[in-house]
Amino acid sequence: MKNANEIKFLKNRSIIKFEGEDFLGEIGIDGRIFKALTLARISVGVISQQAIENGISILVQENDAEKAVACLIDEFEAERKSGKVSQIYSINNVSVLGFVAEDFNKVLAELARNNVFPLLLNQVSGENRVNIVVTSSQDEKTRNILESEIFKKPKTVHLAIIGHGNVGKTLIEQVLQSSEEIKRRKKIDLKVVAVANSKKIAFNKKGFDANWNDEVLTAEHSSNVQELIRFSNENQLENLIVVDNTASKDFVKNYHALAENGFDLVSSNKIFNTLPIEEYRKLRYTLSKNNRRYLYETNVGAGLPLIDTIKLLHLSGENITRIKGVFSGSLSYIFNNFSVRNDKFSTIIGEAMEKGYTEPDPREDLSGNDVARKLLILARELDLINEFQDINIQNLIPENLLSVEKNEFISRLEELDEEYQNIKENQEPGHVLRYVGDLHGNLQEEKGQLDVKLVSVPGSSALGQLKGSDSIFEIYTESYGENPIVIMGAGAGAQVTARGVFGDILRVSEIK
DSSP: OOSTTOOEEEEEEEEEEEEESSOTTOTTHHHHHHHHHHHTTOOEEEEEEETTTTEEEEEEEGGGHHHHHHHHHHHTHHHHHHTSEEEEEEEEEEEEEEEEOSOHHHHHHHHHHTTOOOSEEEEETTTTEEEEEEEGGGHHHHHHHHHHHHHOOOEEEEEEEEOOSHHHHHHHHHHHHHHHHHHHHHOEEEEEEEEEOSSEEEEOTTOOOTTHHHHHHTOOEESOHHHHHHHHHHTTOOSEEEEEOOOOTTGGGGHHHHHHTTEEEEEOOOSGGGSOHHHHHHHHHHHHHTTOOEEOGGGTTTTSSHHHHHHHHHHTTOOEEEEEEEOOHHHHHHHHHHHHSOSOHHHHHHHHHHTTOSOSSTHHHHTSHHHHHHHHHHHHHTTOOOOGGGOEEOOOSOGGGSSSOHHHHHHTGGGGHHHHHHHHHTSOTTEEEEEEEEEESOTTSSOOEEEEEEEEEETTSTTTTOOTTEEEEEEEETTTTTSOEEEEEEOOOHHHHHHHHHHHHHHHHHHO
16 A cells, blocks of 8 residues: 555455364464465465464455465365365455554444445554455445545435435435535535336436436336345445335335345334334344334424434433324314314315325325324334224214215215314314324333324413414423423424435434
């Protein structure tokens, strides 16, 4: 190596491996190896002894590997017959990277995070000089990681965006608009290298630009996680994050495979965190085993810092006794407006649909299932083992409209008007309607009580003063007593949710 600011990079090398017992440290072994290879006109690189593996490794040019193995088999014929050397063989297609690192353990940890495990390493004591050998299929990735770690170059983070509906599209635009500023301020170079919908996935190793949508339209690859894994391996991409902006029950089945193949996970999709507790725990085990992260702040409260707050309180040993609030931005808008206006219930639902607050089929919101999923996610953050079927859910849809087609349901929305007008008129004076999630009971036991229901509250209360489509969460703890921690703000909308997902991406990127 010429100087400390250079990474020596040698391709097309092979490792010649000796394996056997009782010959390590034997005087003259190294000399015999050098002599035999010199006579065969073969140049030798690193020699490394592995006491644990009872072996010696030698580095040679790849086109000399076969010849090197043959001449060493001849040289050590007696040792092979006696059993001291059990086998001599080559590992081809490897590369050598030489560098100086002040903190080599940190470099090794970063390589391991990206599933790079050197086949061979050789340290020059006292000089911080290191040679590592990796497979040629990982050498470019290794060099990129070394340059980022040693020379403090911007760290490239490769993003795969799954789902480009309202949230996904907004997120891509936010990343593209902010990328230069983030590179300058945080030394993180964000590149969107894959964008997928349910049918097709588009790839761009250099990172998509403003024309990303055109590339998705003309993509030839079918939407398949194995295609994504293959692409990342073939192009030796480091610091991988897959971002799930779908509501797909099928895509979450890929989380294990993605974590096992070097991807961190960021998700606005609530499905996985509400699967049976066994699946929930299994993914946590996979993440831990593979040193991966999974962030999902937007699962509850869109861009509000709710899950993080609950995690910190719980980890600090704070006894959380109750979590209550308006969890749904769409139902917040519906009941905040219906409570104070003279319009029909169906009119307000139509407004919420036009503004994009509800799912395309508003029954997804009115069923209470979305609120129930969010409540269950928070319960599990407290290590409770509740299942979805444990939740008491008040479905706001009449039974006769549950199973009709979506368009028919929308055309018959007025059938809900009379019932909800009666509920509104039969409240106590000064009260308003709110659709709340409530986690309560003894939360130190295995399970809590989870209720999702329509309630009438004083208009002067924190819940009663909610406006627009805002969400509100009240976190009651032992230390704070009757005065809950209140988190309130925009609980719906593509901009807010995308910004929350973006925040998770940056948090994963900074820790990488």
